[in-house]
Amino acid sequence: MKNRFEWLWPVAGFVSLIVLWWGLIVVRDVPKYIAPKPGAVWASLVDNASLLLDNLWPTATAALGGFIIGNLIAVILATIFVHSARARKMYFPVVVVFNTIPIIALSPILILIFGLTLTSKMIVAAIICLFPTLVNMLRGFESVSSSELELMRVMSASRTEVFLRLRLPRSVPFLFAALKIAATSCVIGAIVSEWIGAEKGLGVLIIQTTFDYRTELLYAAIAVSSALALVLFMAVTLAERFLVRWRTN
Template sequence: MSVTATRNRARAKSGVPFGRLLIPFAGAALVIALWELTVRVFAVPIYLVPAPSDVWTALVENRQILIDNLWPTATEAFLGFLLGNGVAILLAVCFVYSDLVYRAFYPVSVALRTIPIIAVAPVFVIMFGNGISSKVLIAALICFFPTLVNMVVGLKSVDPQTIELMKVLSARPWEIFFKARWYAALPFLFSSLEIAATSCVLGAIVAEWIGSEKGLGNLIIQATYDFRTPFLYAAMAVSSALAVAGVLLIALLKRLVVRWK
């Protein structure tokens, strides 16, 4: 009986309680209800702040337009996510294994981070045009630095005694990397990927603000100029949903991969 009780407690801890899932939805519902009530009670003009019901109407009426422009932004964000994080991981490995490379190029990476993305975006558009290339590069740049920093910290966080033990046991360099360093860096990596999942969407939208003919960023700019505020909020809601979907996907992968956490 004690063994069964222990297993049941372990299963309960490993699962996600229903209450923990219900609380965020209840909080969001409360915010939306207060928003609706405030707009209706104070008769706020729709061109200033639309009510959630007006945003929902715009979302339903323009769903096809939003879906058609969702895919370009999602594609740009996904490719930028892969490129930015891939380069960051490779560079982090170089930093860990070469102190000279670290001292030479890590300050450059920090300097790139200090440049506002809204200032870099026009430069990329001038260099690479209004096509998908500039959007992907901007999305990659904005999610590059968090992954780089976290991976460097994660790869260095392995216990030095573990490294020495593996060397004594004649472990090869690639075995030390994948069975010690990479294992220790995985929690840091997934934490940075959760940040990058939202950052890449932001980067793609900012790039579309600078110059594009399609995408959610383009819809946001058009709706702003035309004072179509409910449609503007609907486009922002779709953008937010895209970013949240990315975060949830990374969280699911983290739960499956980093099982010891």
């Protein structure tokens, strides 16, 4: 019975923050062009539903595409690095240095190369996802103990068998931990890429409403962006519960 009502806690948390938001606006008499009331934001969500949905799909497509590509490349690189110490010494520092480049500075270069296309936005989202997943997968692959590796050698297991039967299962919890981070950061990457240059998307809508002082719509666009990231996060969480059942047994 207790677990059935666990979902009420996050709901109560969100409601309390909305009440605090409304209370601060009323008490401090905050102008609506700075922070509109929650009711005004909700009304803007309803009134501009078609506009918000029209701009949601390009952002969601770029975020999801970048999520898949970035994490797939990260897993492939981690697999190569764990099997080749030389490749890891040569290229892992390159990945680290590449990750230090601010994404806001990298986006214009990608747009110059690929143009104002979905490809450039997906690449930005993929870059943001890549490094956390790569680091977590390497840690997962290397989380096996020396005694376990020795046992596999005694059983004459090949490198492929060691990887598939030992390293890969051990890395799954680390992978899902990284995917949860990537699920939210890929949305950020897609929106940032739209700030630099795009014809449509939540990032474009956020910029337009900021300069036009349409604050209610601005907050509504931010809420939709947050909802998109939350949906991706929940999808990863559900996949983890379905695929990694042994952790809860």
